[in-house]
Amino acid sequence: MCKKVKLTSKRNKVYRLLEDEGNSILKTFIDKEDMKRELSILRLLHGRNCRVPEVLKVTSDSIYLEDLGDETLLDWYESIEKTNADSILPMILKLSDWLEAFYDTLSSSKYGNYIMGDVNFRNFLIKDGEIYGIDFEQCREGKIEEDLGKLAAYSLTYDPMMTDWKKNFVKLLVEQLSMKLDISKDAISSEMDKELIKIRLRRKKK
Ligand SMILES: Nc1ncnc2c1ncn2[C@@H]1O[C@H](COP(=O)(O)OP(=O)(O)O)[C@@H](O)[C@H]1O
Ligand SMILES: [Mg+2]
Incomplete structure (x- = not known):
């Protein structure tokens, strides 16, 4: 079973997905170019000295990310x-x-x-x-x-x-x-x- 919790977001729709296998973050983008840029930069930064969430899955308008918890x-x-x-x-x-x-x-x-x-x-x-x-x-x-x-x-x-x-x-x-x-x-x-x-x-x- 999957429960969706809406998170505070300025531009897009961002949810925490609570599933039996663990949590993840779903970010659905309003603008496709913005999504392309974010995905490409996330991939570039992954494994470098600046920590970023892991990309778990990508669809036409959304990125699923590792859930890093609640503390901003x-x-x-x-x-x-x-x-x-x-x-x-x-x-x-x-x-x-x-x-x-x-x-x-x-x-x-x-x-x-x-x-x-x-x-x-x-x-x-x-x-x-x-x-x-x-x-x-x-x-x-x-x-x-x-x-x-x-x-x-x-x-x-x-x-x-x-x-x-x-x-x-x-x-x-x-x-x-x-x-x-x-x-x-x-x-x-x-x-x-x-x-x-x-x-x-x-x-x-x-
Ligand atoms: N990987 C993540 N792990 C935990 N919380 C996240 C993650 N990504 C986003 N969030 C939460 O969702 C909020 C909105 O995400 P963000 O990517 O900043 O979207 P927007 O561009 O719409 O503001 C963040 O401020 C944060 O609290
Ligand atoms: Mg933000």
């Missing part, structure tokens, strides 16, 4: 700010390592100058203490500092916004990303400022 990076982030239960640096290091491996792998493929595009904290999952990346349909050509600036802007603006704790997190995050990916802190901050303006406009419209 946003869950970790929100809980750690509330409880202070864990130190933040190890997770920042893991995120920087994941991104370094991601850009390295893409740069030596046909996706030469591609970046992740959508780096919101729900697009990283944590399983057994390790970071996995998901959701590659928005990957596009761009500058790495665009991703890094967005990561910093999102870090600051999750609810509750701009707390001292979040400002300290972003300081450490930007320092680490800058060192690891060899991109100046100024370049990251400038992209962060651009994204903060966009976020403000988006929220005003709502």
